[in-house]
Amino acid sequence: MLSPSSKPLQKKFRRVTLVGKHQAEGIGHHLQELAQILTNHGCELSIEASTAGHLSSHNLQVLQLQDFQKSTDLAVILGGDGTMLGIGRQIAGSGVPLLGINMGRLGYMTDIPFEDAKTVLPPMIDGHYEIDDRSLLEASVWRNNQEIHRGLALNDVVVNRSGLSGMVELKVHVNGSFMYNQRSDGLIVSTPTGSTAYALSAGGPILHPRVPGIVLVPIAPHALSNRPIVLAQESQITIEVAGGREVIVNFDMQSLTKLQIGDRVEVKRSDKSICLLHPLGHSDYQTLREKLHWNEYPSTF
Structure with a gap:
């Protein structure tokens, strides 16, 4: 979608919950990596109940979706736009923002590539992000x-x-x-x-x-x-x-x-609405170019 507000919020996040696409190949390994990044950054980490089954072992608090509003400050979604749609509908109106990380294909809402998570997540946790409210x-x-x-x-x-x-x-x-x-x-x-x-x-x-x-x-x-x-x-x-x-x-x-x-x-x-978070400098126009292949034509055309 097109550009959200460019004004970053300054709120920092302490309680973070991981949510992953169900039955996605290799998701357990990706979740472990994200958990390590967030834990190393000092987050109080939990995991959504259905997602917890993808980790062979963990010592994280397990949260039901209906408990997000009172128990977490931020949900980090690992998957694609379909995963974001499902979670967004279920927690709409809770006030818990969603941050999307894609596992391969760039999404309109899950716009952070997994390989960039290590450098992108910490500054966002510290309050450097753009907010995007969706009805x-x-x-x-x-x-x-x-x-x-x-x-x-x-x-x-x-x-x-x-x-x-x-x-x-x-x-x-x-x-x-x-x-x-x-x-x-x-x-x-x-x-x-x-x-x-x-x-x-x-x-x-x-x-x-x-x-x-x-x-x-x-x-x-x-x-x-x-x-x-x-x-x-x-x-x-x-x-x-x-x-x-x-x-x-x-x-x-x-x-x-x-x-x-x-x-x-x-x-x-x-x-009810949901709140998506994007890294500073995020451009939905760039996402549209890539998703709709507008970038296949030379700039001098």
Whole structure:
């Protein structure tokens, strides 16, 4: 995503918790290295409960995610953006900042290469970093005027067809006002964070994370006049399933609920957010260049 605030916070971190991608090859060795770096820097170190199983032996305090708010000052996430999405949703609103370290491929949110951790982590622990607040979406699923599911999404809420079924028919309202009927493979409701994920591949715009908006992006619409649109962040979107088989709603592509004809998905900006930390001088424009291969062209082109 694009550049966060350039003003570094001065808060130092004492209590730090390690969180790692589950079942990732070689993660135990990487966690041991990170633990050594943080312990040597004087941190009071703990480890998230599911992550602890990747270490054959340790003497660290084990924390459940629900205990982060009262028991840790910073969560260091080892993995990719998918790991960050899952943890971010679960601790959203806790006030615990997240620092992402990638194990290979550069991420939009996990932007610190593992090989740089030894030099990058200590100054960040000492308060030399940039802060990047990200909003989430909150969605509820209604059937016969009864709420059957509620969830959060950091990237997007997606209503779409599953398997080999045909197009879905969706009726979309914004703030109670009818917008359109749509025949398509589905509809993406995205945060600025999610604008570089599925929404981008479906033809949506890239939003700066400080743009207070929500993006609607049709997936392969039947009518070419159904175009992506950026709505105000205060907007409340209602998506009603008017037709189609095997329709589902996904939250960050990590959890889903099956839908029936007449079901409604109501989406709005959540009052919860997460806080990402980046090293001083971090450039999301550079990340975009590398992730989207903008850097493949010579500067003199």
